[in-house]
Amino acid sequence: MLQKNYSITLPADRQEDFLKEIQPLLLEMEEQAQTYQASCLYLHLVFSGVMPAMVQSIQQLLREKLPQVVITGMTETLFVQKLEQVKLQINANFWQSGRVEVLEYEGKPTNYETEGHIWGRKLRAIPHLKAVGIYCAGMGTSFTHFLQGMAEEIPHTVVYGTVVSILEDFTSAPLECKNLFKLLMDKAKYGTSVVGRKVYENGILMAAFCGEDLHVLSDYVLGWNPIGKELEVTEMVGDTCVAKLNGMPATNIYEHYLQVKPDENFVYNISEFPLAVERNGCLIARVPPVYDEKGRIYFSGDVHLGEKMRLTYAVPANLLQETDRASHAGAGWH
Secondary structure (H helix, E strand, O other): OEEEEEEEEEEHHHHHHHHHHOHHHHHHHHHHHHHOOOOEEEEEEEEEOOOHHHHHHHHHHHHHHOOOOEEEEEEEOOOHHHOOEEEEEEEEEEEOOOEEEEEEEEOOOOOHHHHHHHHHHHHHOOOOEEEEEEEEEOEEOOHHHHHHHHHHHOOOOEEEEEEOOEEOOOOOOOHHHOEOOOOOOOHHHHOOOEEOOOEEOOEEEEEEEEOOOOOOOOOOOOOOEEEEEEEEEEEEEOOOEEEEEOOEEOOHHHHHHHOOOOOOOHHHHHOOOOEEEEEOOEEEEEOOOEEOOOOOEEOOOOOOOOOEEEEEEOOHHHHHHHHHHHHHHHHOOO
């Protein structure tokens, strides 16, 4: 497989130029696919600050110019309202053997676990399935149950991915907290979506990587280090809202260790210091995009009652070195 990255950066007020700037890149991709005799051309797109209408136009242009292409894509959602420039990143994969198939679920499941099992069985039926990349937008905070149901159907398959946006389900949350990424006050302007054969504001993409001679190596690299003592989750609201740690309001941990009080800058001040839980030997970081006046913090991933949480920190240079080491360790693997 040949992999190549492309990037286009424009001033925020010149987004219409994406359609012109991308043309020579598409020609290069088409030529590369022919030269490489690619069995599959797979593109993963990341849109930073790009307006929904332009996301739609770029997706349509790709379909028109590269009819054979397989696409997954997503919008970045955090802090894009501060950008003076907008960016489109394209990770192009030219497969010499094997293929990528994308299963697409439109809408929001009424029963996440049941749908997870259904789509897990669909994935299991794909010959020579080796890995699955999942991208979703507009899901409820119970989306983890979809993943759990799916994983039970394909227990020996590598699964990775990301969540573009999670919608808050709890009626106990304040009105302004209904969307966990509400720090984008103009979310309607920027939108959140995933991109496949269509653009979905609410949907799940499952990219199935398959091939008889395809081999997959997976690794987990976090790079954040725990600080302070472990704190037990002593009160929860639903699956993703931590009300109390060690019997105290959850926001108190940030004031105690970081001297950060819950105010309008709370999310920005704590974003580099995730809370982490340890599961199956892996340290999993959680950053709460929202808090409420009762000191409860709302995550976009699940937390379990009784789990232990700790603050973490990272030194940027050390984080990059650890990521680089992991990359080199896998580079020589076949």
